[in-house]
Amino acid sequence: MKFHFKTDYDQDIRLFPDWWNFSLYAALLVLALALPLLIDPFFLGEATNVLIWAVAGLGLMLLTGQTGQVSLGHSAFMALGCYSCVLMMEANVPFVLAFLLAGVITGVVGALIAVPALKLHGVYLAIATLALAILADDIIVLLKEWTDGVNGKMSPPIDLFGYEISRWNNPVEWYYLVLTVVLMVTLFYRNLLRAPLGRAFAAVRDSEISAQAMGVNVAQTKTIAFGISCAITGLGGALMGLFAGAFNNETFNFLLSIQLLMMIVVGGLGFIHGAFLGAVVIAFLPQVLSMTTDLFGRGVAIPGLESGVFGVILILFILFEPMGLYGRWLKFRVFLELFPFARKDMFKRQKSYLKTERLR
């Protein structure tokens, strides 16, 4: 077990607590940068897909993991991010500007929707946002003058400062583009967590009543969380649409929201690592499933298999590992560090039955 001898407050404020931790993440970054040299273009495309899922997942993680508000409507915000980005690109707005503006637009719309929606709590909020996701599907069809409805749109090639990046011709550049977005979003996320706003998110999640008593404006904090969350998810949606090559209303149907939610639960609610681990599961599961059915079913497709397996995995995680994959790793690490003194109940959640919720 490591002991940190602390001599400076900055040691708790810095992104990495010590050199060992820093070198681990530096090694991971080097690996990520060198990935195009190590694997062939097909798997590089898969890696890009994982990172895109991770961006969208980080958005929902901020809302659900950090602020404690469940949303099943994030597919709508992915759609909004995607369509606004592509429409601006078609109007000859430079890609970087269009991409960032798409995030801003999604964030502002998300915050506006949050004002009435966040008066609801728990499962009611989930249902209200689910309605939003289902509505978005229809709205895309109704607005076919702009969105081309069910026929869908082709993603234009990305023009980055005069250098064209297309999905098929430049997979390596695409990968680096997505990696840059992932790094920026993760850095912003970490910065928020170590600042007053991030602590206000946690305060709202754990006890609204005492957050208020400490001067946290609960409604405002939730709205900000929803806005930032939607902005990040919108960026993820824009990347997803551009990466897919073509997209329509079906690309962003409400199942996408459920996949997003499942991703952060399986990865580990409230951990940045959780969004990435969940993204790996979500992105590779369809591949693994199709390989398995090829092996055993001789190529006969089983309808609904994918959603079925997703559902079973989600149920198993909620029952047996609510802290997700990253939580399981943390437990394993503590077990090794304390060996043989780790106790089984160390991570058990204490339930508190005496809550002051009746004040609401």
Next chain:
Amino acid sequence: MSLLEIDSVTLKFGGVTAVNNLSMRVEEGQVFALVGPNGAGKSTVFNLISRFYTPVSGSIRFDGQDVLKMAPHEVPNLGIARTFQNIELFHQATVLQNLLVGRHRLRQTNMLAQMLHLPSVRAEERAHRHAVEEVIDFLDLQPYRNSRIAGLPYGVRKVVELGRALASKPRMLLLDEPASGLSVEETQNMRWWIDDIRRQMGITVLMVEHDMGLVSKVCDRVLALADGAKLAEGTPAEVQSHPKVIEAYLGTNAVSKGGKVA
């Protein structure tokens, strides 16, 4: 002018009158206790000051400012911090993070600066941490600095909640049953802390407490409530020997038989 002035406040829940025409004054530097049987409306008075409830009539003024005009999250900006009867900490966060939330009202940087972690944010974080460390020193919380609340014993949580309130640099502290559920030793500690909070930090304390031993040791002034109305007010000794108070706690027979109850 008194620091806290409550004038003829009445609060009704449907047909139940929770607080009935209550008036009280808390002077700056006082330690003031609210006592009374269960359901007398003591915590309700706290929740009125915190603006979780709005009274039907009456006024609440803190340092001359109308508290009733404010939203619940604005009350701490006046310099009022509080603890809760059932401990309302942020369970999934560490002790340090809980105490830092106490500093929330004193933050000065905006969201964008925080996202980019500008030098101003870093400087502010250091200042907050320094202030929080002083609270940690004062309450001897050093061993628990990085522990999550979810794994801490009850007595420590109680102290962390006091610390979180102190971290916000209040002028008045509302303590809802600071000694409930504490051991004899922990209650002793609480007594010294309340004394020091008043003497060293110059913070006015308003508390709800059942432990009359603690109340008579630390409080200057006591107000007894029953069924939402004021029964008696005065020094701890005066209130304890007041016949109406004895009646409220022990019933009418006790008074008529002996007149004096131990």
